[in-house]
Amino acid sequence: MSQEFNTNLGTLFAVNLDGPSRLHRRSATQPDQSAPFSDRIDRFDLGLGMGELAAEKHAKYILTVEKKKDDIESVLMEHLRINGAYWGLTTLDILGKLAAVDQETVISWVMSCQHESGGFGGNEGHDPHLLYTLSAIQILALFNKIDTLDIEKVSNYISTLQNEDGSFSGDKWGEIDTRFSYVAICSLALLKQLDKINVENAVKYIVSCKNLDGGFGCTPGAESHAGQIFCCIGALAITGCLHYVDKDLLGWWLCERQVKSGGLNGRPEKLPDVCYSWWVLSSLIIIDRVHWIDKEKLVKFILDCQDKENGGISDRPDDAVDVFHTYFGVAGLSLLEYPGLKAIDPAYALPVDVINRIFLH
Amino acid sequence: MHGRPRKSATPVDENASALKAAKIRSLQSQFLQNHHNNIYTKEAQEINAKLIESNPEFMTAWNYRKLAFEHNLSNQSEVDKEDADHIKLIIDEELRVVENALRKNFKSYGAWHHRKWVISKGNSSTERELRLLNLFQKQDTRNFHAWNYRRFIAGLKDISDEKELQFTTDMINDNFSNYSAWHNRSVLLSHLLEKKVEGYFPKEIFLKEEYELVRNAVFTDPDDQSGWFYHLWLLDQTIKVDMPNLVSSWPPNGSEITNTTFPIVLFFNEPVEGVNLQTVSVQVEDDIFKNIAWSPLSANKFKCGQAWLTHLTIPFGETNSSKIFQVKIRSEYSQGIISSNGVPCSQHWSIAFRVSVCHDFQPEGQSLRRILMTDENFSTVDINSNVMDLFKSYFELASDYEQPTSSKWKSEMIASEIDQYRELLSWAECKIGKLTLARLLMANDAIGTPVAPNTTHVEEVLKLYSELMELDPTHYQYYKDEYSLVFLKQVASSKESLMKYCRQYKESTSSNITGPMCLRLNSLSLSRIGSFERLLWVQSLDLSHNQLPSIEGLEALQLLSCLNLSHNKIGSFMALDPLRFLKSLRVLNISYNEIGAHTVDTRRYLCSSPLSHTLDYDKKFEEFAAGDEKVVNFWEAYSVFGGLDIMQLDVVGNVAADERFKLFLVKLLPALKWLDGEEVH
Numbered sequence A: 001m002s003q004e005f006n007t008n009l010g011t012l013f014a015v016n017l018d019g020p021s022r023l024h025r026r027s028a029t030q031p032d033q034s035a036p037f038s039d040r041i042d043r044f045d046l047g048l049g050m051g052e053l054a055a056e057k058h059a060k061y062i063l064t065v066e067k068k069k070d071d072i073e074s075v076l077m078e079h080l081r082i083n084g085a086y087w088g089l090t091t092l093d094i095l096g097k098l099a100a101v102d103q104e105t106v107i108s109w110v111m112s113c114q115h116e117s118g119g120f121g122g123n124e125g126h127d128p129h130l131l132y133t134l135s136a137i138q139i140l141a142l143f144n145k146i147d148t149l150d151i152e153k154v155s156n157y158i159s160t161l162q163n164e165d166g167s168f169s170g171d172k173w174g175e176i177d178t179r180f181s182y183v184a185i186c187s188l189a190l191l192k193q194l195d196k197i198n199v200e201n202a203v204k205y206i207v208s209c210k211n212l213d214g215g216f217g218c219t220p221g222a223e224s225h226a227g228q229i230f231c232c233i234g235a236l237a238i239t240g241c242l243h244y245v246d247k248d249l250l251g252w253w254l255c256e257r258q259v260k261s262g263g264l265n266g267r268p269e270k271l272p273d274v275c276y277s278w279w280v281l282s283s284l285i286i287i288d289r290v291h292w293i294d295k296e297k298l299v300k301f302i303l304d305c306q307d308k309e310n311g312g313i314s315d316r317p318d319d320a321v322d323v324f325h326t327y328f329g330v331a332g333l334s335l336l337e338y339p340g341l342k343a344i345d346p347a348y349a350l351p352v353d354v355i356n357r358i359f360l361h
Numbered sequence B: 001m002h003g004r005p006r007k008s009a010t011p012v013d014e015n016a017s018a019l020k021a022a023k024i025r026s027l028q029s030q031f032l033q034n035h036h037n038n039i040y041t042k043e044a045q046e047i048n049a050k051l052i053e054s055n056p057e058f059m060t061a062w063n064y065r066k067l068a069f070e071h072n073l074s075n076q077s078e079v080d081k082e083d084a085d086h087i088k089l090i091i092d093e094e095l096r097v098v099e100n101a102l103r104k105n106f107k108s109y110g111a112w113h114h115r116k117w118v119i120s121k122g123n124s125s126t127e128r129e130l131r132l133l134n135l136f137q138k139q140d141t142r143n144f145h146a147w148n149y150r151r152f153i154a155g156l157k158d159i160s161d162e163k164e165l166q167f168t169t170d171m172i173n174d175n176f177s178n179y180s181a182w183h184n185r186s187v188l189l190s191h192l193l194e195k196k197v198e199g200y201f202p203k204e205i206f207l208k209e210e211y212e213l214v215r216n217a218v219f220t221d222p223d224d225q226s227g228w229f230y231h232l233w234l235l236d237q238t239i240k241v242d243m244p245n246l247v248s249s250w251p252p253n254g255s256e257i258t259n260t261t262f263p264i265v266l267f268f269n270e271p272v273e274g275v276n277l278q279t280v281s282v283q284v285e286d287d288i289f290k291n292i293a294w295s296p297l298s299a300n301k302f303k304c305g306q307a308w309l310t311h312l313t314i315p316f317g318e319t320n321s322s323k324i325f326q327v328k329i330r331s332e333y334s335q336g337i338i339s340s341n342g343v344p345c346s347q348h349w350s351i352a353f354r355v356s357v358c359h360d361f362q363p364e365g366q367s368l369r370r371i372l373m374t375d376e377n378f379s380t381v382d383i384n385s386n387v388m389d390l391f392k393s394y395f396e397l398a399s400d401y402e403q404p405t406s407s408k409w410k411s412e413m414i415a416s417e418i419d420q421y422r423e424l425l426s427w428a429e430c431k432i433g434k435l436t437l438a439r440l441l442m443a444n445d446a447i448g449t450p451v452a453p454n455t456t457h458v459e460e461v462l463k464l465y466s467e468l469m470e471l472d473p474t475h476y477q478y479y480k481d482e483y484s485l486v487f488l489k490q491v492a493s494s495k496e497s498l499m500k501y502c503r504q505y506k507e508s509t510s511s512n513i514t515g516p517m518c519l520r521l522n523s524l525s526l527s528r529i530g531s532f533e534r535l536l537w538v539q540s541l542d543l544s545h546n547q548l549p550s551i552e553g554l555e556a557l558q559l560l561s562c563l564n565l566s567h568n569k570i571g572s573f574m575a576l577d578p579l580r581f582l583k584s585l586r587v588l589n590i591s592y593n594e595i596g597a598h599t600v601d602t603r604r605y606l607c608s609s610p611l612s613h614t615l616d617y618d619k620k621f622e623e624f625a626a627g628d629e630k631v632v633n634f635w636e637a638y639s640v641f642g643g644l645d646i647m648q649l650d651v652v653g654n655v656a657a658d659e660r661f662k663l664f665l666v667k668l669l670p671a672l673k674w675l676d677g678e679e680v681h
């Protein structure tokens, strides 16, 4: 049993990004006879008549998970508790329920995860890493409390992790990955400290990870993957460098992630998974190609993955729920303009009102 | 949790789980204590190993192992230090822990990185790593960590690209449904091509075989996506012009214009950097102008754009007589103009045109009349009128910057692929067959004749896209966008086809704002626009009653003064960002769109904005939006329209266009004379 848990936990982005390989070949795509193409583009009425989002239940689920500490899930999540807090709190904010959380407690706990180097660990007493540092900054941004930080110190921690070639190491042990480029760029932008790094080199490194399909991998030569694409596209968006992206080529690859069930997978010939509702969708929105998928079918897929009884959303219908997929499901629905949800920004992964508060003032 | 069924736990499960949790929790706290106190005893290291085995994702635990490893190495006795076997022992122990963790979780980032870290210390056997990889890659042929590690080992141990290419061939022959293998193939072939390795350079040597290999995959199971993107990559390799090039300009080569101040637009086949005084010269008669400033027509920070702009004023002096000036724009140092991926333009080009200065020209009286783009105000174009002269020069004069002629092998390769895919479609009604055929046919037309656009296959391509819309409704809008682009390519391909969509303003309507002629592409169900390189002459453009969500690329049309976008699907002011570059724009109709109706703005990162660090937040904005500065629509309208001299604007029929917003517009646009059909006082 623990084996299953183990394979299924990860940090915000270090999470195991793949579903299992597809076992059976699909049959040829059947035309959808119910949707004659002439009027199809006008038939979006998102979220209506297709089962509802159990918003109250999901909020309740997140609040209970936050409190649980002793079951095996929580124990195995300890090392990325700060990511978990970011997923949970952002979900609550999108659902309009952030007020249910005690700000002071959260903020003082987040601050207790800061290491003397300026970076944040996944939990109290854990080693610092860029992945956790971004979550800490995002949580503080949600509460409009970025000034709680010693901005100089945190941004110095981040900028010293940039390498000569523009890439970023995740921590002092030197693992290099474009996920860390995104995390560093997003963090520094939120702190308004982008000039602390060599943005041009950072961008060049990301561009050197571009592939035949227009997507991006974790290092030069590595295969494209929706999670990695989100990181690279997000970083290029924040630095105003989307002209390096072949939007039509990448858009085609991304829109072909939608499988028959309406769900999205993360690479060709893989199973769909709710978490890609975030990675694929946000990338498609940033490059303005989201109209190339059938949004209505995706809404339905996400809603089908809800646990309507106890709250929470899972990777696929009828699987066990977790905070990670609940966040990506709800954030995905927000990106699909599901009624009643706060809008989320596709590049910074924070509610739009939070981002506007930071940048449009 | 990934792939774990949703079920409520039985009391027995819960008990077992609680026990296990308590065990791991105790390991965690013991480990953290050791870590904080730098304790690296054998016992402490064993606790760490156990913890890693139960949770290979615990990054701090891997960090501790690295510290312990360094400790073990530096604390060897002097005798041990001399002993290579002893070091090997320490390394082997590390590799064993990693291997166990990987067996537990094959996708653990921490474990794979630790292995790389240890291997980088040297003293390791290539054979062992390859054996481990072969084992893992057989179990999970798509694991991207394993493929990454394979590339790492190949680099570290100098395994040749050719050998690795053979490995991908073997993997594909084993099962063609392996996207990871196709991907790695593209990487290796790109390396081999770049290094000009014999047998792989020039690229036509290997392309033919690659087409065959991927054809086998696609034809065996057309629904399997593994080969789709590889085929498109091969096609791109086949037709790609390997360098940036000038494709059109305003004014066009050989033309004659009458304005003394006018924009010069250079339009390239792809975004380029480095258009400046050193790379491009502007010569009027015998004088080379030194005060020319080129700027890219785009929102990015790093001065890169497909179209570049400058303005030129002819110094015609005080003479009363009419005079004709010869103007020459020339590439001086084309190597300095480089594409966004670093390839220099190696082709020289030059454009020559005449400016005739006539002293009795009309003063620029700005019309106060409201301009309407409705059928009653237009007549068909009189072919004999002088309206046609400029238009003709745009299409009939040969240019000095023709595309490099393409090689015969390209046409042959594409022709043969076209035959193959026609055959596939004769026995299988599949979407990838139709889509690939459509792309091949367009590629065929693109390389066929370099001078005038070839539209031999356009009708067939349009039919294929229509069929695809029915066959694959999930991606309906993708095909629809492609359809629109191909359709416009056809419209813009020749003077004759364009004339069908041009109308002349009736004398009562025409003014120096509208120009004499309007390109009417209204009510065509267009969802996307393109072919701008052939439309640089357009002054009046009617795009109303289409389905356009964006006008990306329109910024190249620097003469544009009247634009009708009413009844489209524009979703935000940011979608109108290209207008910020259109300084000649006077009349704009954006009525009946979807501005303000969406919570998600898909143009937000493709335009100039403080969010993408391409535009600073402008405090002056707050003066215009007293009390309303929180309203994002106001900021966006401010940032797009703020620098324009719009005289006539229609915004009715958008959620954002309420009374408060209209008052804001009146304040923002001092030249505004008409707003939603009412005169502004």
Ligand SMILES: [Zn+2]
Pocket: A273, A274, A275, A276, A315, A325, B002
């Ligand atoms: Zn998932």
